[in-house]
Amino acid sequence: MADYSEQWRDYRRVRNEALLAVFGIIPLGLLGLLLQSLFGRSRVTGFVMAVIMLAWFFTAVFTSARLNLxxxxRCGENFGNKWWYRKTALIARRCVHCGLAKFANS
Ligand SMILES: [Zn+2]
Structure with a gap:
């Protein structure tokens, strides 16, 4: 019987990183607004926040792509996508290629 527990642990890590990157932009934006209200609006604070938000955006895109890929x-194929069918690994409950249930070990 195969043991996929290490791969599922890796999946959880990639999933959590993607969720943190996607939803973390909301508190980051609120933090930026708070800092602007505390220190005033200037070109420097605006530039710094723009750089941080842009870096966070690309991090979210990169981690989401890792999750989708x-x-x-078991089969080594993309867990949630076929060329004609897209569900992403986050939503898919089983592999769209071999039918392995998410977090199953055989
Ligand atoms: Zn599979």
Whole structure:
């Protein structure tokens, strides 16, 4: 019997990073607004916040792409996508290629 527990642990890490990157932009934006209200609006604070938000945006895009390209531990194919079918690994409950249930070990 195969043991995919390490691959599922990797999936959880990639999933959590993607969720943090996507939803973390909201508190980051609120923090930027708070800093602007505390220190005033200037070109420097605006520039720094723009750089941070842009870096965070690209981090969210990169981590989401990693999650979407995550490979099934059994068949090695993309877990949630086929060329005609897209569900992403986050939503897919089983591999769209071999039918392995998410977090299953066999
Ligand atoms: Zn599979």
């Amino acid at each position: 995550w490979q099934c531990p």
